[in-house]
Amino acid sequence: MTKPVLLWFRQDLRLSDQPALVAACHGGPVIPVYVLDDDGPGDHAMGGASRWWLHHSLAALGQALRDKGSRLILRRGNAADVLAELAAECGATAIHAIRHYEPWWVASEEALADRLDLVLHDSNQLAPPGSISTGAGKPFKIYTPFWRALSQHMPPDDPARMPAKIPTPSKWPSTEALGSWDLLPTKPDWATGFSDWEPGEEGARARLDQFIGEAKDYEATRNLPSQEGTSRLSPHLHFGEITPRQVWHRVAGEGGSVRTFLGEIGWRDYAQGILLQYPDVGRKSTREQFDRMPWRTGKAAKADLRAWQRGHTGYPIVDAGMRQLWAMGWMHNRVRMIAASFLIKHLLIDWREGERWFWDCLVDADYGNNGVNWQWTAGTGVDSNMFPRIMAPLSQSEKFDAADYIREWVPELADLPDDAIHDPDEAGCRPENYPEKLIGHREARERALAAYRRVKG
Template sequence: MPASTALVWFRRDLRLADHPALQTALARHERVVPVYIADLGAERDWAPGAASRWWLHHSLSRLGGDLAERGAPLLIRRGDSLQALRALLAETGAEAVYWNRLYEPAIVARDRAIKAALREQGIAAHSHRAALWHEPWNLKTAGGEPYRVFTPFWRKLSAELPPLQVEPAPLHLKGAAVHLHSDTLESLQLLPKLNWDAGFYAQWRPGETGAQHALDRFVRSALGHYRGGRDFPFRPLTTQLSPHLHFGELSPQQVRAALLRRAQGTATLEADAGQVLRELGWREFAHHLLFHFPHTAEAPLQEKFAHLPWRTRADYAADLAAWQRGRTGIPIVDAGMRELWTSGWMHNRVRMIVASFLTKNLLIPWQEGARWFWDTLLDADLANNTLGWQWTAGCGADAAPYFRIFNPLLQAQKFDPDASYIRRWLPELARLPAEAAHAPWLAKAGVLERGGVRLNEHYPEPIAALGASRQRALDAYAAIRAA
């Protein structure tokens, strides 16, 4: 092996196992210098939101500890990525840079420019696939076009999954031969100045070890109950792996390997594992769409929906604030929004309910909801966030039909029948029977009184009548459909 040095540029691949860039660098070079560059401005309008920054801080802390234990501390630098890499190349004498690919439009453009600039100065620059099963440009329809519908996309992807191989984390690393300056993690100022993140610590454990614990918990206790229970927000049967996947503390290959290992030979478990893999397929589909249609982070994929007669901001500002604070008067919606604010996460079924209420019942543009989720979700992922909001608004790929408007009351009665989820997140309704907790505005005065609830004092009346607001949305969407 030549006595050479390489930089390994960590981004949202904050793990050591199943890390192609790190593994390739170790195979080709004697020394590796792990570096993280805080260049959040490169993501332009989609720099990490407040909740994501919290996760990033703690994940970097864990990664730094894991690397230091192996002999190669994580270097942190701030500023322009290309300038930081060039400075480190000069300081270390490194002859190559390795990184794993990201797929957001601004990052794709930035990385292409960096690769070209480094190669022009004689530096070997190599990028690798680590976050997805397939590159977005590799899967095409029979006509050579990008997919716009999930089912044929998943049929193609699931038939061409890569070999099931997961490389373990290296036990030892040989770092730089010289002392190098590193900025401190605290200097990145990722943590909030106000103590609004207290609820995150009780529920989440960022970092590679935390990701493995979360995966092990799911395959041991929830696999086998996932398909039947994942829609019920009061039951702990979802994977809750999305933040770990977004920050690359876990790869989809690692999830796939753990699922198949646990499910092997058991029909129920194999069916459940298949459903989880299909959900990971939706994640791949989201990245496929964003790569091929980069405008969709801001504008609808179906262009006709750009003309949908949304309410004006002056008209909807108060309703948007009520939705953000969990004060709409619709308990299942408010419970979801308060879960989001407290924990940085929201159950997927409830995400669809709150998104439908915002876009259909309140007729507020989906971009407002996408921006709020971006700032408050720990798992805020541009591809997934865009796909989810456009699906619910009916303007994206594989979108819900325009006339599909979630009735939040019926959804609560079906998926939170005992109002357990509502009571957890809306303590002011905790003493009401389930029927009244689902719809306090329909409850008799005596029932509310016995539960200690006075509408508009302890809990608001609905800011929108479900029936009338549904019809308003149908009329607006029908006008677009007709046009």
């Protein structure tokens, strides 16, 4: 009899545009498997919000496989060890998987390739990371020329068709119960506000269908938190429930400012390319001179960090964003930049504190994107905003018409008029139950610039 083939799922929880599945089906009876490996990522094991999403995404994938007469095997432990043991158990010698670029997945792939025939496929990016290079054949470090070069290779290949049938083994290995993994919060259930999300491949398609009619207006609405002109596809893309090339082929012909949106899809590819060059992008400043930055530590800094995490900074746009993050596991992109800049430059707290908080709270927490974006804001990345360019959250709030967004997430300010809600202190109408500013903008700016002089030497 033909030996079974393992299909290793990770952040590619889909059956369509899944070349690893297609190849596995040609190799013999397919045993789909997901391994929950909390040890390999170390300090970047999945956070609480991502684990909530994973539970529901795995449930959806399991059902999709059952609908095709197959099933999903769940195991827990060191990925390479578990897969090698499973292969020996069922007599498989080959494993197919989508290639991943996080350092812990690279390590798992290398360890597994020493034991079995591991066949890796690309489809989680518009183009395989590292395949787009400069005229000198070197990897890009700056986004704009990268995007220009990537655009020359677009459109991407057509998505791979879902197999009509998945061949099954004569005997299935044992599986753990998804519920036994305790991925969902219970005491307390802090995910009640996640009900707007629909994890899984069908949910990804529905989200894309909803965005199609809005894509042409993306440039005009994406920075307006009160209108919510973003696609909200990011968690589906991170977990691989939909691929960038599926999105591209659906959206590219919509006209209007869709090119701006496609550039954001390209940014994800850019972040993966940076990850290839700097695997510690989520843990270490790329510009080493920032190791000299005198980040604030101690009791006062910890209290400020806690106030930022809870959305009690006295800056309404920042507080609205942080409360949205906690309530629904997501934050509007413009507000992410404002909130991140506030932590780093107004509070002078190490960007890694923010990266870790976002990692735990975001349903779309992506190691490459999260690290690259935090380092862009901090000025520590290879392509980043200069540290002295300090974002003014109060004027940003007014500029991007965030009044209704603030009313939704900061109910203490819901009754304030538009001309006062962005800065109640300045307007002289701050409610008693809303906190004073942790620090004034001018004072924060002067402190941040003084600290930056240490970096410059």
